[in-house]
Amino acid sequence: MIECGQCSWRNGLPLVPNSRKVNVTYLKTYSDGQAYGFYDIACDPGYSLDSTIGGRITCLKSGNWSNPLPVCRSMGACPISSLFEFIRTAVGIWINQSTNFIYTNGVDDNHALGGSNITVQCFNGYINVGGPLTIICTQTNTWTLYPRCIPISTSTSKITTVGNSLRCRITDDTWKFTNGYISNTKNILVYNDNTAAGFIMISCEPGYLIDNISQGVFKCNNGTWSPRPYCSITARCSLSVLENFFNNDSQSTGIRIVVQRILANPNENGLALVGSWISFACTTDYTLLNGNLNVSCHANGQWSSFPKCTVESIQGISGPCSWKDDLLTVPNSHKSNTTNLKVFTNGNAYGYYDIECNQGYKLDPTVGARITCLQSGNWSKPLPVCRSMGACLMSDLFEFIQTAEGMRINQSLTFVFTNSITDDRALGGSNITVQCLNGYINVGGPLLIICTESSVWTPYPRCIPISTSTLALTSKSTTISHHILMRCRVTNDTWKFTNGYISNTKNILVYDDNTAAGFIMISCEPGYLIDNISQGVFKCFIMISCEPGYLIDNISQGVFKCNNGTWSPRPYCSISARCSLSLMKIFLNDVSRVAGLQIVSQGVSANPNEDDLVLIGSYILFACKNRYINTDGNLNVTCKADGKWTNFPICIMNSTTKV
Template sequence: MPISAPCPREPPSVPGMVLTFTLCLLGSSALLLGTASGAQAARCRSPLVPYGRVYPVRYYYNRRDTVTFTCKPGYTLQGPHSSTCGADSKWNPPLPQCKKEVTCPRPPSIANGLHSGQSSDKFSRGVTVSYSCKKGFELLGNVSIACMGSGLWSRPLPRCQAIGCQVPEVQNGKVYNVQSTYRAGDTLHFDCLPGYAAEDTYEARCQPGGTWDPPVLVCQRVRPCPMPPEVANGNHNGHGKAGFTMGMSVRYSCNPGYILVGNAAVSCRASGNWSQPRPRCEEVTCPRPPSIANGLHSGQSSDKFSRGVTVSYSCKKGFELLGNVSIACTDSGLWSRPLPRCQAIGCQVPEVQNGKVYNVQSTYRAGDTLHFSCDASYTTEDTYEARCQPGGTWDPPVLVCQRGECGCCCCFPRAALPGRGSLRAGTGDEAGI
C-alpha cells in the first residue's frame, strides 16, 4: 500500500498569487504556502549613524528585527534609542543622530552674589543654575540662567543691589533734602533745633542692608562742661578760664621725665562732657643699653631704665675701653651718645736675643706682624716673625736667635725679610758662591 499519493493540482485563480499545494499523507492533507516565483522577503540594510554604535551588528536585518543606538564619548543621542525593520525595508522610527556634546563653563560670578554651580566646572546643555545675594543685598533680574546649545550661558545675568534705607528720625533735629528711599552709600545731612547740638557729626551714611551709620541720630541739649579732668604727672592749659562751652578745647602736657600718651587735646561736647579718652603721662624709660663689641655693661639685669639712670661699660680681657665709661638714660627715652668702644691692647717692641727687629714702631696693634733677623753666626729654629695678640702679648712669646752649627769655617746670619727669601745658614748661596 503506498504511503502517499499525489493530490490533484488546482490551478491558481490569479496570476502572481500564492500557489497552493496539497500533500496527501496517510489520508491527511497539509497546506504549504510558498512564495511566488520572483518574490523576496523584506530585509533592511545595516543602519548608519555617524559617531554612533548599533547593536546587534549585522549586514542585513529581517523584517521586525530591532536595533538599539548609542553614541561615542563626547556626543549625545538626538532621536529614538531603538528602531525596527519594517515591511517596506525601512527603519521605523527614522534613525537618530549623534551630535557633538555641548557644555558650558562654570557660570559667571556676580558682585555680592552666589550661584548654585560651585561644585562643577562643566555643565551640559539645558542645565540651569540659580543665583542668590549676600546678606544686605537683593536680587534684581533673572533668578536662574541656562546652558544653551552654543555652549554659552543665557543672558542677561542678574545683579545684587544693596538694600536701601528709609528716612531716619532725628531726635530734636531735622533732615535736609528728604528722599523717599536712600541707596547704600548715600549720605544724609541733618541739623539740630535751637539749643541742641549733635555730639559727633551732622551726617549719616546708608549701609548695605538698610542701616544707617551712625545708627541713631540724636541732637542733645547744649550744656556747659566742667573744669577739664586732671592727669597724674601732667597739666592742662584750661586753668583760669571762667567756663567751657561746646567746641572749646584744652591741651595737656606732662612734667619733666614723663611723656604724653594719647590725644594731647580734649574738647567740650554738646552733652556737657569732655571727649574721651583723655591722655595720660607715663614715666620716660629707656630700653636695655646697646651692646658693644668685646665689651659688657652693667645693665644686664633689667629691660627698662628710668630717666637719669646710668650704666657703665667694661671690656673683655685683652681689650681696653676708649670713650665714655658710662652712658645715661635721657629725657627723650634714648641713651646718651657716643657709645664707648673696646680696642685690643697693643704690644711693645719685643727684645730679640742675638738679633734685631726691622722697621721698629712705637706701638703695635693686635694683629700686626713684626719681622726680625739674627746676628752673624746665629739663627732661629722656627720663624723670623711674630704676631701681636690681643692683650699685648707676642706669638711666639720669646724671640731668640741661637748660635748656628756650621760645617764650614764660618756661618752667615739667616734672615727672613718681607719680599726676600729665607737664607739657610752655612750655604754658599748667601755669598753668591
C-alpha cells in the first residue's frame, strides 16, 4: 500500500489540460472532501507527456498535491488546407486511400493533429524526386516535405550522353519496386526512345529491408541492367505480448511509461516494426531488479527482456549483498555518492551508490546511474552503462590541416582530448577552431571542427581565395548590374567581422579590380547576436553568421550588401547573455537540496576562454531518485535568454501515513 497524506478535493482533483485519468487504484476520495493516495494521467490523442515531469499526481504528507503537475504538450496541429492545396495542384500523384489517417480533435476540423498522415503514390511513368511519399504532421505544426512526382523522361542527370548500344531498355515496369521506391535519380538519364543510362537508388518502405546483393543500386551496365533490387519484409514484434505484460500486475507493478515510439504499418493489426521501443521507469519506492527499462523490438521479431521493479532496498532491511573483489565495476566510470553504501570487512555490503562516467563517455539514461543492494541479496541489474561519445581519428584531422589551403589554427581555441591509451583517437566533444587567412573566405563546413558521437569529425571548412569564389549570379541577372559604377569597392577588411564569420557566399561575385556585386550572409560567433540593421546581410551581398554565444544584429540579419555601389550597414555580432556556472555548482554542492536528485543528461555549452559562464540553451536534465518526488521547479534546468537559470527542482522523500 502506498503511504500518503490527506489532500482537499472539494474543488475537484487537480486537472491537467488535454488528458484523462488512468490508474486510480490507489486514489481514495471521501464525501468530506478529502482524498488520499495518487493517480496517473494519460494524454489525449495529439498530445504527448512531458517526460521530465512524469504522469503521476500524489497527495503529499504536507496535505498538498505534488507540484508541478504533469504537462501534455501538443504534438502539432497542421493546417489541412495546405495539404489539400498540395494534393489539388500536384502532378503525377494519386492518394492511397487505404493508408490515409487524418485525425482532428472534433472541435477544430481545419487542423490535423500531430501524427496524422497520408500516403500518396506516383503514377506510372513518374518518379518521386521530393519528400517521402508518406506525408506526416510533425510536432512543429508543419507537414513533412511534400513529395514531387515528375515524368521519368524529364529527370535530370550528371552523367554524359552515351551511345544507343550501351543503353538499357525500359518499360513501365522498370521503375516499379514492390514495397520500395526510387529515392535518388541524380545519376540516371532517360531518352525519348525508351532507353536509359546511369543508375538509380532504391529505398524500402518502413518494415522492409533492401537486399544485400544490390544494396539498393539499379544500374545500366553497357546495355544490361544489374540485378534488380528487392525489398524483403523484416521481422515484426507482437503487440499482444506488450498488452499481456501491461495487464499482468505481478510483472508491471511499480512501472510507468516515460516515452514510447511504436512503428507499425496501418494495414497490419497487432504487429510492431523492428526499431519500435518503449522507455519505462520504476515508480516511487521501486527500483529495477532485472530486465531493461528500454524495451525494443529486435531484428529477430522478439522484444528485449521486460523490466521488473521491486520495492527499493533500505539498509537494515535489504541484503546483505556480496562485495568480493569489487565485482560491480562499470567500465569507463568512477563511483560517486557513496554516502548510503556500507561495506564491511566480512565482504558484505548494504545500501546503494551511484557512478559517474569518465571523460569522453556519457550515461545511458534508460538504465540510470544507481547500483542498489536488493532485498533478495542481489545487486540491481542491469548495471549502469557509460557509452562512448565518439572517438575520431586524429590522422584524418591532421591530414586535413596539412593539406588545407588558406587556413590557420587558432591555438587558443583547440581542445583535443584522448584517453591516454589510444592517442591516435580524439574523444567525443574534442574540437579545434581554424580561421581563413586574409583574402580567403570559408565555403565549406563550420570553422569549429568537432568530434561527434558517431566518431566522425563535423564537415571540414574550405577556405578559397575571394577572387575565385563562385556565384549563382550571371551576366543575364536582372537584379544586379555588373557595370563598374554599380559594384562596391573591397579591401582586406571588407571580409572581416568581429565575432562573426561569412556563412554564405553563393550570391557574391568578386572582380579582379577589387570590386564586388551581390551579397554575403554573416553569422555570429557563440555568445554574439547579429545587429538589427543589417540582419546579417552584406550586399553586394554576403551573408554573415555569428559564432556560438553571439547573435547577429536584427537590422542587418547577417546580410552585407552592395546597393548601387554603396555597402549596406555592416553586420555585427553582439554577445548574448550568459548563465553563471558557479550558481549551478552552488546548487549541486548543497546536500540539503540535491539529496533526492540525480543527473540524467546534460548539454552545457561554453566558450573556452570564458570561465564560469555557459551559453544560452545549456541545460541539465535531472530526475528524482527512487522514493523522492519533485515539489518545485523543473527537472529540465535551462539557461534562458535573459542569462538566468530556470527554477531548480526540489525532490523530497515521499513518506507519509498509510491509506
